[in-house]
Amino acid sequence: MSLPQPLPIVPTTDEIVPAIQRIIAQCNDVRQEILRTTTPSTAIFDTVMRPLAEVENAVQGELGMLYMLQYGSPSLATQEAFNEARKLYVEAEASWRADAGFFKLLQAARDKSEFETLDTESKHLLEKELLEYKHAGHGLLDSSELDEYSRENMAIKDLEMSFQQNIARENGGVWFTREELDGLPAEELAKWKDGPEDGEQPGRGEPKKFVPFANGGTPAVLTYAHRPETRKRMFLADNLKLAENKPLFEEIVKRRAVQAHRMKYLTHADFRIEKRMVKTTEWLEEFLGQLRKSLCPRGTSEIEVLQRRRLDELRENGQVLEQKDSQKFYPWDKRYYERLVEQEFGVDQAKTSEFFPLEQTATGMLGIFAALLELRFDPIPNESLADKVIWHDTVRVFSVWEGKDGGFIGYLYFDLLWRENKYRGNQSVNIQCGYLRPDGSRQHPATILMCSFPTLTPARCALLKQHQVVTLFHEMGHGIHDLLAKTKYVRFHGYHLPPDFGEMPSVMLENWCWMKDVLKGLSCHYTTVDDSYLAAWRKQHPGECDPPKKIPDNLVDRLVKHRYFNRGLYYLYILSISIFDMQIHSLRTEKQIADLDVRKLWYDIREEIEGMDFSECRKGFAFGTFTHLTAGYDVCYYAYLCCTAMAQDLFLSVFASDPYNTDSWARYRRGILEQGGSQPDLLQMLEDILGRAPNMNALAEALARG
Structure with a gap:
């Protein structure tokens, strides 16, 4: 099968370290040439930043595939080889950021009048690179302080990697x-x-x-x-699992605080917020405080509903409770009584999931994106996928095309099922960014939908409950964003932008998962997938008619009607983690650092915000299972709340009245998806689509209406 662009190659275990060494050498050569041929007086974008951007563009695809292996490789030996390679690359990055001479060239290029003649994306790139060097201590720390600061940053990265590996294994x-x-x-x-x-x-x-x-x-x-x-x-x-992550997490948080103080920031939160969309911790604290006021009463009323159902069941079973037990609601009871209350609404998640087999639902979602954005997804036959282009035999690959003119867009991979040693969450992973080559041609992207949905059983395939359908659509939205971006530089490709804006497009798309026609169109009973599943079903249900091929209308109606059931508690969970994230990263004094009790703070906040009794959980290590805060989302877990507010506003203002309007989708594609992170003012991008400033209270308003 002839492909328009070669599929990226998966390196063998033995090739990983040499590959990273080659990439580092290539980057070093370019940097040394810049330093050799350029002085502050001759430093402009074309002599300093452009050659740096071109080498970054050129090596990103190979680097992206290497980094993917930490999430997707089933081989521990391969993951260990990546860890060795990653250490080399982190050290190289630290040495690049420690180069005071290069910082002076970047600063000189920024100060030249020529800077004002650059296109917006190039200006943004130079200023972003300068910020990276400033965050590395240039302009503030002397040479000996820079060395110590750099070594400490590498030590923190090593701790973060150990934390994440413990979770994966x-x-x-x-x-x-x-x-x-x-x-x-x-x-x-x-x-x-x-x-x-x-x-x-x-x-x-x-x-x-x-x-x-x-x-x-x-x-x-x-x-x-x-x-x-x-x-x-x-x-x-x-x-109680992952006790070994407790000391790692505490050490990471405390070292981050010390590093921020070293850089003359009040807190690590103040340091990190400079790279976020919102820019100030004051704005963030006010946003979280407002959500707390609006969501906590809703959460209290939702707990009351679950508690009444719990007490009814216990009485039905003849159990007598002490008064204190009847006043407490425990976190281990939440899912169970949510299910029972949903059944009273006529919503049976297990029954509903029978109509959403994983592979068929995922493929059906591609059809939705194809229709909304005028795309085409062509599956690449398994026999055309050589061992060197996939990392596991369950991986599927699609070539992606423009639906109108047939132009090639890129590649989308499905890696959807849980397996040993794989990343435990659900995410979109880029392995090749798109960018503009020096000759004006375009490198096309390749991105992976990498999830860990529970595996199939002999009697049926993997099935998705409604919240998992939403998750799949969300992560696929990231993948589509990644495929449709058209930036000059890999630095800004796709969702490579601040997470407190980058989550917005995918969160907005979740609204389509609650449309009746979408749910109906996506559905197919799992017994239609394979004759053996139907035979097993008939054996388990003797004398019954075969199940319908599509989800019945009454099930869809109930799902949609009760879509906001317990959403207050869902968002309060996110809010509690967001507040925890802010508090552990707002340590201002040596005493606060020394006195930090991460475990107590975690359970205190969750109990206070979510309204459940965590008293018997307090010897646990749940914070040690949380990858986000050691994988780039420190001082950013609030992004899900911030982006949900913007996404609700965008959906209600632009799409709700006509969800399939092609003009709206074309405007959204051009104004948001294709821009990636190329624009320095992200809120302005959103304002251009809305025609006004975004309503950051839209999340609470949507829940109140629901």
Whole structure:
């Protein structure tokens, strides 16, 4: 099969370190040539920044593939090789940022009158690079201080990598008897191994199931297990995992604070906010405070509904509770009673999920994007995918084209299922940014939808509950953003922009997951996927008619009607993490740093904001399972709230009255998606689409209307 652009090559384990060494050497050569041929008097964009940007463009694709391996490679040996390579690259970056001579050239280029004649994206690139050097200490620290500051930053990065590796390799779980797992669907039980608990002799005692924390184990038990003690045991055991990440996290946070003080910032939050859209911690604190006022009362009322359902069930089962227990609501009960209340609404997530098999739903979503944005997605046959272009045999690849003129856009990969050693969350991962080559031709992008949805069982394929359908659509939105961006430089490609704006396009698209025609169009009962699934279903449901091929209208109506059920608690969870993020990164004094108790703060905030009783969880390490705050989202978890507000405003103002209007979508594509991060004033981009300043209270208003 002839492809318009070669697919990126996946390096072997032995090729990883030499590849990074070659990239570093290539970048070093360009930098040395700039330093050799340029002085502050001759420094302009074309002599300093352009050659730097061109080499950055040229090496990014190979570098992107190497970095992908830390998330997607099933091989620990490959991940270890990447860790070695990453260390070399981090050290190289530190040496580049430590170069005072280069900083002087950049500053000189910025000060020249020629700067004002540059295009907007080139101006933005030079100023962004200058900010990187200023954040590395130039203009503030002397040479010895710069060395110490740089070494400390590398030490923090090493701690962050260790933290994330521990999460990826965690493989714990809990042994339960079948009786303890009463209520769990057979398809969930089928995923987990049988046997005696570790240390027990085979043949003694009841047969048990090992329920892992990963691969959907914890959510399944918390959602379906009838016994409160089973849910509690699973939650608390999950809460105790990754104890080794506690000292790492505390060390990271404290070192960040010291580094910020070294740079004469009041806090790490003040340091980081300069690279965000909102720019000031004062604005952020006011935004979070307003959300707290509007969301906490809603969360309280939602807890009351769950508590009433809990007490009703306990009374029905003949249990007598002490008054203190009847006044508390526990986090291990939330999912279970959400499910029961939803069933009272006629919403059965397990039943609904039967109509959303993962692969078919994902492919159906491509059809939606194809229609909205006039695109075409062509699957590349598996036999055309050589071993060197995919990293696992479950990966699928699509070539992406313009629907009108047939022009090539790029490649989209699906890597959707959980597996050992893989990144545990859901994300979009770029492996090749688009950019403009020196000859005027365009390098086209390649991006991965990398998720960890629970694996299939012998009787059925992987199925998505509604919240997972929304997650998939959200992450696919990032991928589409990545594919459609048309920037000059890889630095600004796609969603490579501040996260407190970058999440907005994908959050806005989540609204389509609640449209009746979209849900109906995406659906197909899993028994239509394979004859063996239908045979297994008939065996389990003797005498019943085969299930409908499409989701029934009444199920769709109920889903849409109750779309905001418990959304207050959902957003309060995000708010509590956002407040935690701000507080741990707002340490101003040595005493505050020394006295920081991360664990106490985590559970204090969650209990206060979310309204549940975390008293029995306080010996846990849940903050140690949280990748965002050690993977670039420090002082940025609020992005999900900020972007949801902007996204709601955009949807209601531009799309709600006519969601499929091609003119609106074309304007949105040109004004937001194609721009990537090339514009320095991101809010202005949004204002140009809205015709006014964004309404940052739109999230709370949407919930109130719902």
